[in-house]
Structures are given as C-alpha cells and as structure tokens.
Amino acid sequence: MQPLQFIVPLDVLEAIAPALPAVILVFVLANMATRFLGHRAHARQAREDEEITRYTPHTLTSGALVVASLLYLVVAPHGGMVMSVLVLGMFVTDFFEFEARQVEARNGMNVERPKGGLAASVLVLLYAAFQSLFFLIADVWTQII
Template sequence: MDPLQFLVPLGWLEIVGPALPFAILTLAVVNIATRHRAHAKHVEQAADSDSVEQYFPHVFSTVGLVLVSFLFTLVQPTGGAIISVIAVTILVADLFEFEARNVEARNEMDIEKPKSAIAASSLVVIYALYYVLVTIEATFWSGLFA
C-alpha cells in the first residue's frame, strides 16, 4: 500500500512516470536555449534603456522544470529530490541574476552572462541525462533477455 494513495490519486502517475526523465531532460535543454536567448534580449534592452524585462519563454521553462521535477519526486523520491533541489536552485539563481542584470543596465555596465544559473542548468542536464540513459538501458536489457 502506497502511503500517499489516499492523499494524492497516483493511478495516472504510473502511466506518466517512466516518461518524466525524458520530460525533465527536454525542459532542461529548452531552459538552456531560452537562457541564451534571454541573455541576448537583455543585452539589447540594456543598450536601449536602463532596465531589462523578464523573457517569458525562459520563465515558463524554468517554472515547468521545477514543477516536473517535483512530480518526478513522487516516482523516484531520492532522484526527484536531487533534481528538485537543483531546479529550485536554478529558479533562485535566475531571480538574483535578473536583478543583477537590472543593476548593470541602470549603471550602464556590460551585461554579464548568468554564470551561476548556467552551472546549475548543466548539473540538471547531466543528472537528467543519467536518468534517461538508465531508463533506456533498462528497457534495452530487459527486452534482450526477456
């Protein structure tokens, strides 16, 4: 008996659960791509005015990554907790990096890349890639020896 079965209906999670590592990896790669585009937009905005605005696709991908990683915690508690901590670190780093970009734009300084968020994103990609490879390998070997 699952301890959460009365609190959260987990029947649908058995169907979606095996695809969550792939979703996390996809969102992590999308997050890196949108972070690159957001940085380019911030550089353009800083050249035109004294403030920068949030790039909505990047915010969407970051929040989606955090939510899917929390969902993965229900399927794989240990791995999900690790990815969730790193995803929340990305969210917090993005908030601080955005404020740093605003300060740089106001003071007419060069806009730097978000180094801490890039490092945390790299960790999520590596860890999600690990879970995807484990899933693919388990499927391959179970099909081979079945």
C-alpha cells in the same frame, strides 16, 4: 481512502512516471536555449536603455521544470529529491541573476552572461541525462558497481 488522493492523482502520475526523466531532460534543454535567448534580449534592452524585463519563455520553461521535478519526486523519491534540489537551486540562481542584470543595466555596466545559472543548468542537465539515459550505460554500470 487517502486524504490527499484527490489533490495528486497518483494513478495518472504512475502511468506517466517512466517518461518523466525524458520530459525533464527536454525541459532542461529548452531552459538552456531560452536562457541564451533571454540573455540576448536582456543585452539588447540594456543597449537601447530600456527596462530589463523577464524573458517569458524562460520563465515558462523554468516553471515547467520545477513542476516536472516535483512530480518526479513523488514517483522516484531518491532521484526526484536530487533532481528537485538541483532544479530549485537553478531557479533561485535565475531569480538573483535577473536582479543582477537589472542593476548592471541601471548603472550603465555591461550586461554579463548568467554564469551561475549556466553552471546550475549544466549540473541539472548532467543529472537529468543520467536519469533519462541510464539505459545506455546500465550494463557497464552494473559490471562496475
């Protein structure tokens, strides 16, 4: 008996392991959509001189993406490590860009697009698409490699 087997139900995790890359891809796409909607809400709040608050749907999709990538790390160590590093980098970027939006609004500046978050989310999207849609290029990939 493993001491951590009651904290992480590995049997259940192994059952959903094949679907995790697709779930991560869906979360990345949802996160990109909520990033756009959140930026729109932040720009509106800045125009109306309101306090800029976190966009709750974006926070939820970011949290779900972090949890899903960490679960993927358990079942696929190599791909999960790369995915987790990319997702956590995107998460940290979102944190600092939110602070930057608050500074811009406080100082009466134009609210810029979250460029770092967009770049990080594109990297996560590319890797998530590679992991989940690999079966589409598997034949060509094995011929090259």
